[in-house]
Amino acid sequence: xxxxxxxxxxxxxxxxxxxxxxxxxxxxxxxxxxxxxxxxxxxxxxxxxxxxxxxxxxxxxxxxxxxxxxxxxxxxxxxxxxxxxxxxxxxxxxxxxxxxxxxxxxxxxxxxxxxxxxxxxxxxxxxxxxxxxxxxxxxxxxxxxxxxxxxxxxxxxxxxxxxxxxxxxxxxxxxxxxxxxxxxxxxxxxxxxxxxxxxxxxxxxxxxxxxxxxxxxxxxxxxxxxxxxxxxxxxxxxxxxxxxxxxxxxxxxxxxxxxxxxxxxxxxxxxxxxxxxxxxxxxxxxxxxxxxxxxxxxxxxxxxxxxxxxxxxxxxxxxxxxxxxxxxxxxxxxxxxxxxxxxxxxxxxxxxxxxxxxxxxxxxxxxxxxxxxxxxxxxxxxxxxxxxxxxxxxxxxxxxxxxxxxxxxxxxxxxxxxxxxxxxxx
DNA sequence: TCTGGGGTCCTAGGACCC
DNA sequence: TCTGGGGTCCTAGGACCC
Numbered sequence: 001x002x003x004x005x006x007x008x009x010x011x012x013x014x015x016x017x018x019x020x021x022x023x024x025x026x027x028x029x030x031x032x033x034x035x036x037x038x039x040x041x042x043x044x045x046x047x048x049x050x051x052x053x054x055x056x057x058x059x060x061x062x063x064x065x066x067x068x069x070x071x072x073x074x075x076x077x078x079x080x081x082x083x084x085x086x087x088x089x090x091x092x093x094x095x096x097x098x099x100x101x102x103x104x105x106x107x108x109x110x111x112x113x114x115x116x117x118x119x120x121x122x123x124x125x126x127x128x129x130x131x132x133x134x135x136x137x138x139x140x141x142x143x144x145x146x147x148x149x150x151x152x153x154x155x156x157x158x159x160x161x162x163x164x165x166x167x168x169x170x171x172x173x174x175x176x177x178x179x180x181x182x183x184x185x186x187x188x189x190x191x192x193x194x195x196x197x198x199x200x201x202x203x204x205x206x207x208x209x210x211x212x213x214x215x216x217x218x219x220x221x222x223x224x225x226x227x228x229x230x231x232x233x234x235x236x237x238x239x240x241x242x243x244x245x246x247x248x249x250x251x252x253x254x255x256x257x258x259x260x261x262x263x264x265x266x267x268x269x270x271x272x273x274x275x276x277x278x279x280x281x282x283x284x285x286x287x288x289x290x291x292x293x294x295x296x297x298x299x300x301x302x303x304x305x306x307x308x309x310x311x312x313x314x315x316x317x318x319x320x321x322x323x324x325x326x327x328x329x330x331x332x333x334x335x336x337x338x339x340x341x342x343x344x345x346x347x348x349x350x351x352x353x354x355x356x357x358x359x360x361x362x363x364x365x366x367x368x369x370x371x372x373x374x375x376x377x378x379x380x381x382x383x384x385x386x387x388x389x390x391x392x393x394x395x396x397x398x399x400x401x402x403x404x405x406x407x408x409x410x411x412x413x414x415x416x417x418x419x420x421x422x423x424x425x426x
Numbered sequence: 427t428c429t430g431g432g433g434t435c436c437t438a439g440g441a442c443c444c
Numbered sequence: 445t446c447t448g449g450g451g452t453c454c455t456a457g458g459a460c461c462c
Contacts, residue, residue, distance in 0.1 A: 042430080049429045064462085067429050110432095110462045192435095194460045227436055228459085256431060293454085303428060307456060348431085414430060422432035422462075 012128050012151040012172050013119040014244070016158035017099060017135065019092070020146045020167045022112035023052035026088055027081050029144045039079045042414070043068030051083065051418070055167050085417035094143045101138075102131055107244045111421050115155055117244040129172050136170060153178070154240035160189050178238050183210030192232060197224055212236040249354075250424040253291070255279040256348030261301060264334050264344045270327060271403075276349045277322040278403050279419075284351065285390060287426040288358055290315035291351035294322065296329035299346035300337075308333040315355045318382040319389075319403075322349070354426075 019025065023041040028034045034054075040062060042051030050071050053062040060075035071078055092111045099106050102125060105117035118131050125131045132149040139147045146168035150161025153175050160182065165171040173181050187193050187201055187209060200223055206212055212220070213236040221229030234240070255276045262268055273296075284290055294316075295309035308329040316322060326349045334341070377385065392401045398416070 047429095051430075065429070067427090069427085070429090113462075192460070196459060225436070225459095250433075251435095252433070254432070258430065295455095301428090305457090309455060311454060346430090350433090419431065422430095424433060 010119070010153050010175070012153055012158075012174060013117060013122070014152055014155055014158045015116040015118055015128065015132055015135070016150045016155070016162040017095075017114050017116065017139075018148050018150075018162045018166070019095065019112040019139075020148055021052055021054055021058070022092070022145075023083060023088055024054035024057070025145050026084065026091055028054060029091075030084060030087065031081075034079070034081065037079060038062070038075050038077055039081050040068070040071050041081055041083050042418075043071060044080050045069055045072040048414075083415075083418060085415060085421060088421055089417075091143055091145065095139050095145065095147065098138050098142060099135065102135060105244050105246060107246055115158065115244055129170075132170050132172065154238065155242045155244075156191055156235050156240040157182070157238065159191065160185065163189055179213075182236070182238070183208060183213070185209050187212055190232065190235060192228055192235075197228065197232075200224060209236055247425070250426050251354065252350050252352035253280050253283055253289075253354070253426060254295075254348060254350030255419070256297060256346060258346045259344060261343045261345055264298075264330075264341060269330055269334075269347065270323075272347045273326045273330060273349065274319075274323050274403050276347065277326055278319050280349055280351055281317050281319040281322045281386070282390065282393075283423070283426060284317040284354075285386060288356060289354050289426055290317035290357035292316075292353040292355070293351065294325045294329065295350040295352065296326050296333060297346070297348035297350070298330060298333045298344055299348075300342045301345055303345075305346070306333050306336070311353065315353070315357060317357060318379075318386050320377060320382050320385070322351070324376075 024039055027039060027041055036056060037054070038057035038060060039054045040050040040052070040057055043049050045068055048068050050062060050064055050066045050068060052064050053071070057071070057075055057078055060078070062071045062075050062078065068080065088111065096106065096108060096114060099114055099116060103116055103118050103121040105120065107115040109115065118128050121131060122128065125134065128151045132151050136147055136149055139145060148162050148165040148168060149170050150158040150163070150165055150173070151171070152158040152161050152173040157173050157178060161171040161173050164185070185208060187207060188198050190209060190212070193201070201207070201212070204223065206215055212232060217230055217233035220233050223229060224232065257272060257276060259272065292315045293309060293311045295307055297305055297307045299305040310325065310329060312325070316325070330347065389401055
């Protein structure tokens with residue numbers, strides 16, 4: 001029996017709004033002399049990486065994550081500009097405020113990008129296309145930044161549409177046009193297809209999303225793994241069950257620091273890990289959270305990285321405890337190296353398996369002194385030290401007290417303000 | 427001369443339990 | 445003596461995203 005009544009299909013009520021070349025656009029907004037010119041935020045001709053490139057620079061092949069010297073080689077006229085990190089945060093927040101004027105159903109997925117579900121807003125602001133146009137106009141006039149928007153029935157389609165719309169454009173995919181829209185696009189535009197997957201697909205002659213849709217799910221699962229293959233197959237067929245999630249808490253917190261090339265000397269390792277643990281533990285305590293699993297990452301020359309992790313019986317958030325665990329794990333990793341001790345280029349700490357930890361029960365206040373480390377502070381002493389440091393910083397600023405940051409190689413390391421831009425809500 | 431820092435999720439093997 | 449099957453947690457590595 002055939003179903004004669006056509007199912008009512010939802011319209012393109014999911015919007016994906018994405019600021020164009022965000023950091024670079026802000027710099028061009030702040031300094032009119034930079035407008036229309038190829039610029040890179042971050043990096044320099046002899047060190048560091050480009051954090052963002054203006055469209056004028058992108059035309060030369062420059063992109064975020066690229067070493068500064070390569071950007072200079074591709075585009076000799078490029079100008080490296082220092083970042084106004086505080087302004088990035090402020091302006092991006094202003095944009096999100098504009099988005100919230102249209103609907104509370106906003107899912108911010110990074111500093112410069114968000115999904116909106118406008119299905120409940122059409123009676124106030126008109127159809128999704130009109131909302132998208134109004135939104136772009138308001139961001140342009142009130143904040144001064146170009147923003148691209150994709151509108152479609154699902155998150156995946158909306159995201160692909162906004163990428164196609166860039167720069168400074170709007171693409172609406174009507175439900176009846178979805179297949180026609182997706183089929184000719186390259187697989188790299190899809191969520192979850194990075195360089196490795198792209199390469200593997202290309203080896204099988206799969207280059208477009210249409211090719212992907214024509215490939216059996218089982219074949220994709222063999223090629224890319226069960227989960228990625230199945231998801232990709234579903235997305236290629238326009239099946240995307242994801243809803244807008246307005247608030248999501250982080251599942252892990254971490255900090256890492258590039259070091260240049262350094263021999264892993266005890267003093268260096270201890271100081272870097274102390275600094276990283278301080279950053280991570282402070283964030284945990286500020287949100288009354290703590291974690292049971294501690295992971296340390298050590299990167300060697302040639303980008304080879306190893307991790308060592310341990311899961312504790314109880315969650316921790318004390319700076320000293322985290323430092324001690326991290327130090328043990330780091331030496332475990334370094335000790336596992338065979339042959340001559342290699343130079344290290346990065347150290348990182350991550351804490352996962354997060355739990356709520358209210359101030360009252362914080363840090364096992366009655367934990368006895370560790371018999372293996374006579375003289376080291378007891379649980380209650382750690383608690384007092386941490387709370388005192390937190391309180392002083394709250395009053396006088398982060399650098400009023402605490403652990404001195406480590407001076408690293410030139411070009412390595414970025415300002416704290418930049419790190420904060422990438423932090424997720426704990 | 428292979429380059430930042432914040433994250434998420436998946437896989438595979440092993441330990442351990444029932 | 446050696447055998448099944450399912451489930452959970454942990455660890456290490458890796459792909460991917462912004």
